[in-house]
Amino acid sequence: MRQSHLKIRHLEEYIVKVLMVLSLAVVVACAAFILFTILYKGLPALNWAMITQTSSGGYYLGQQGGILNAILGSIYLAGGGTLLALIPGIPLALFLHTDHHDSAWVKLVQLSLDTLTGIPSIVYGAFGFTIMVALRLRASLLAGIITLAFLELPILTRAINEVIRMVPEELEHASLGLGATVLETKIQVVVRQILPGLITAVQLAFGRAIGDAASVLFTAGYTDRIPVSLFQPVASLPLAVFYQMNTPFPAVQQRAYASALLLTLIVLVISLGSRLLSARLSRFIIK
Amino acid sequence: MLTGLPVILVLALFLTLLVRSWPLLSTKPLSQLLSNQAWLPAEGQFNFLPFISGTLWVTITALIIAVPPCLLVIIYLSEYAHRSIREMMKPVLDLLAAIPSVVYGVWGVLVVVPFVLQLSLLTHKYLGFIPILSSNNPTGYSILAGSIVLAIMIGPFIIAMGFEVLRAVPDGYRQASLSVGATRWETIKFVLLPKTVSGIIAAIVMGAARALGETMAVLMVVGNVAHLPASIFDPAYPLPALIANNFGEMLSIPLYDSALMTAAFILFILVLIFNIFASLMLRRIIQRVAV
Numbered sequence: 037m038r039q040s041h042l043k044i045r046h047l048e049e050y051i052v053k054v055l056m057v058l059s060l061a062v063v064v065a066c067a068a069f070i071l072f073t074i075l076y077k078g079l080p081a082l083n084w085a086m087i088t089q090t091s092s093g094g095y096y097l098g099q100q101g102g103i104l105n106a107i108l109g110s111i112y113l114a115g116g117g118t119l120l121a122l123i124p125g126i127p128l129a130l131f132l133h134t135d136h137h138d139s140a141w142v143k144l145v146q147l148s149l150d151t152l153t154g155i156p157s158i159v160y161g162a163f164g165f166t167i168m169v170a171l172r173l174r175a176s177l178l179a180g181i182i183t184l185a186f187l188e189l190p191i192l193t194r195a196i197n198e199v200i201r202m203v204p205e206e207l208e209h210a211s212l213g214l215g216a217t218v219l220e221t222k223i224q225v226v227v228r229q230i231l232p233g234l235i236t237a238v239q240l241a242f243g244r245a246i247g248d249a250a251s252v253l254f255t256a257g258y259t260d261r262i263p264v265s266l267f268q269p270v271a272s273l274p275l276a277v278f279y280q281m282n283t284p285f286p287a288v289q290q291r292a293y294a295s296a297l298l299l300t301l302i303v304l305v306i307s308l309g310s311r312l313l314s315a316r317l318s319r320f321i322i323k
Numbered sequence: 324m325l326t327g328l329p330v331i332l333v334l335a336l337f338l339t340l341l342v343r344s345w346p347l348l349s350t351k352p353l354s355q356l357l358s359n360q361a362w363l364p365a366e367g368q369f370n371f372l373p374f375i376s377g378t379l380w381v382t383i384t385a386l387i388i389a390v391p392p393c394l395l396v397i398i399y400l401s402e403y404a405h406r407s408i409r410e411m412m413k414p415v416l417d418l419l420a421a422i423p424s425v426v427y428g429v430w431g432v433l434v435v436v437p438f439v440l441q442l443s444l445l446t447h448k449y450l451g452f453i454p455i456l457s458s459n460n461p462t463g464y465s466i467l468a469g470s471i472v473l474a475i476m477i478g479p480f481i482i483a484m485g486f487e488v489l490r491a492v493p494d495g496y497r498q499a500s501l502s503v504g505a506t507r508w509e510t511i512k513f514v515l516l517p518k519t520v521s522g523i524i525a526a527i528v529m530g531a532a533r534a535l536g537e538t539m540a541v542l543m544v545v546g547n548v549a550h551l552p553a554s555i556f557d558p559a560y561p562l563p564a565l566i567a568n569n570f571g572e573m574l575s576i577p578l579y580d581s582a583l584m585t586a587a588f589i590l591f592i593l594v595l596i597f598n599i600f601a602s603l604m605l606r607r608i609i610q611r612v613a614v
Contacts, residue, residue: 049508056399059392060412063482066475067415070422070430077433124328131326141326147602148329154529154598155336155591156536158563162587165570166339190329247423250538250563254570274425278539281429296429303421 071300078297081290087298091260091271096283103295105262106276107302112177112263113256113272114246117184118238121192128189129196152190158250160187165254178266180256187251188241195240199233207322229321232314239310243303249274273299340591343584350578356585362549369582371589373549377466377559378590380552381541382534384470389478390527397485397523402511420479428543431472436463436544439471443556458556462546467555469545473534481530488522488608489515522608525601532597536590538563562590 089102132142164183173179203226211221249272257269258279277299280292341348347369348356359370400409440463451457458465492515500510516523546558547568566586569579 045506045509049506052395052508053399053403056395056403059395060399060408062392063396063412063419063478064415066478067419069434070427070475071418073430073434074426077429124325127325128328145326145329147599148333150602151333151595151598152329154532154536154594156533156538156563156594158536158538158566159336159340159587159591159594162566162570162584163336163339166343166584186332189332193329243421247421247425249423249425250567253567274423274539277425277429278543281432281543292429293433296426299423300426303423304418307417307421 074293074297074300077290077293079294081294082297083294086291086294090262095260096279096288097285101260103271103273103276103291103298105260106271106273106295107298108262109177109256109270110246110273110299110302112270113180113184113252114242116177116181117188117245118192118242120181120185121188121241122238125189125192125196128193129200132193132197133200149190149194153194156250157187157248158253161251161254164251168255173267175255175257175269176267177256177263177270180252180270180272181266183251183255184245184248187248188245191244192237192241195237196230196234199230199237202233203229204322232317232321235310235314235317239306243306246306247274247299247303249278273302336591340584340588344581344588346581347578347585348581357589360551364576364579364582367576367578369578369585371562371586373551374560374562374565374586375589376551377545378535378561378563378593380466380555380559381469381473381545381561382531384466384555385473385477385534386527386531388470389474389481389530393478393481393485393530394523396482397489398511400482401486401489402507402515416479416482419475420483424476424537424539425543427472427476427540431468431540431544435468435471439463439465439468439556442467446556455554456556457554461556462558464544464546464558465556466545466552466559469541469559469561470555472540472544473537476537476540477530477533480533481526484526484529484605485523488519488526488605491522491608492518519608521604525604525608528597528601528604532594532601535597536563536594538567542567562586566590 085100086102086104087107088104089100090105091103092101095101132145160183164179164186167182168175168179171179207225207229208221211225212218216224252272253275256272256275258271258275259269260271261268263270273295277292277295280288280295283289356370357375358372360372361368361370362373400412404412440461443458443461443463443465446456447458447461496514496518497510500514501507505513541561542564545561545564547560547564548558549560549565550557552559566583569583
């Protein structure tokens with residue numbers, strides 16, 4: 037009686053464990069399947085012209101050209117957005133760190149940041165569009181950068197805040213105790229301590245921005261040229277994928293697959309690169 | 324001033340969207356705008372029921388697909404998996420979270436839409452008597468296609484957050500339960516899950532909030548037909564897709580831009596409610612559990 041009861045209990049555990057391993061396998065399979073599809077469809081269509089030439093007038097009808105304008109455009113947009121978001125993001129994270137943890141105000145700021153993180157990029161797009169119109173701008177690199185900065189600010193701030201939390205107070209005390217000034221401590225001890233995490237934070241925000249289409253859809257415009265001023269419209273890689281997918285020409289759709297592959301590669305390379313760099317710099321961290 | 328930036332930004336979003344929606348909101352009571360079906364921009368009819376129902380259909384179906392395997396993965400990673408498996412899964416989940424939305428869309432068009440088309444033909448033949456599984460004139464571009472893509476996109480977020488919640492339970496609880504003779508699974512079922520249920524719900528709600536607002540990937544596979552869907556193989560037209568598809572052409576028709584801003588406003592309010600609820604819940608549980 038007891039024996040069989042125990043058997044049933046173990047059987048139940050066994051069944052659940054099998055289901056768990058299966059679920060895990062499904063997750064891994066999804067990731068592999070997506071990567072495989074993008075590689076399989078994208079690689080044959082990829083060529084040098086795509087990444088070294090800009091689009092010409094007939095490009096979206098299947099004629100010669102490439103999407104250099106969109107690649108550079110995306111890097112400008114995401115780079116500009118990240119820089120702009122860092123300006124308020126770093127002091128904001130520092131403020132959230134310093135000693136008034138439990139005040140109602142800090143809690144409200146935290147909750148607002150949580151809320152901002154969850155707001156869909158299409159809503160930021162509509163908001164950015166309204167601001168753009170209010171500032172009498174037209175769809176341009178600047179308007180796109182401003183919109184992306186809104187999108188990135190909460191991601192950056194929260195990630196940097198996490199990093200700063202990792203700096204033990206004793207470390208600062210030790211540095212001060214040895215006779216270093218506050219400024220020397222911040223620059224030579226604290227910054228060195230948070231640098232690897234800071235790189236990860238920047239990479240997170242940049243990666244989110246470079247892959248986002250909905251926020252730049254109405255604010256950055258689209259053009260075949262590479263912008264030379266902040267007030268010119270700019271193409272972006274996600275939108276290039278989207279527009280090429282929507283054409284009725286199979287040859288252009290092929291290029292959409294190749295562009296999707298490029299976008300994925302850029303995101304992955306940045307993520308991998310920042311990880312390596314951050315691991316290298318982590319050697320100087322005191323844990 | 325600077326520290327208030329996030330608070331100001333939330334207020335600015337709210338006020339901007341409200342002011343820009345006002346021209347439409349002031350013409351009719353909100354209850355009518357939300358409960359009527361007609362979407363006829365040329366005749367000045369802007370009602371949101373088809374889009375709200377499209378959003379809910381896609382989101383709920385995505386949750387039904389995503390939640391059970393996500394829960395199992397959370398429990399496995401937190402309670403059973405060897406450290407090496409955990410380390411191995413981290414890059415996989417990071418990868419899924421890092422893939423841009425539009426790439427998911429391309430994958431959806433290439434893989435999920437044809438799959439759903441075949442599936443719909445099969446289910447229509449054998450299970451067509453069940454209303455939500457029947458399909459007339461199937462193309463594959465459907466609620467189910469959007470939900471499958473969404474489920475894969477929100478999965479990593481639900482897993483990451485749920486994992487945090489389970490990990491926040493101190494080991495003492497596990498040891499106490501195991502030492503009175505419970506199996507590991509019984510420990511999970513009777514100790515860990517009841518203790519963390521509100522946190523796990525919060526993780527799911529946050530996943531749902533992401534699904535509500537996801538634009539490009541869903542837009543590319545969901546069909547975008549403004550009607551009330553009746554089956555998971557019907558096309559739908561979620562709110563984000565409505566905004567993204569029509570923003571460019573809106574200036575010539577009166578109230579059209581205001582209607583799209585209203586759509587953004589509805590989306591903003593929905594996501595706001597979901598997120599505030601979830602983050603308050605998460606904060607509380609992490610503080611309460613981690614003694």
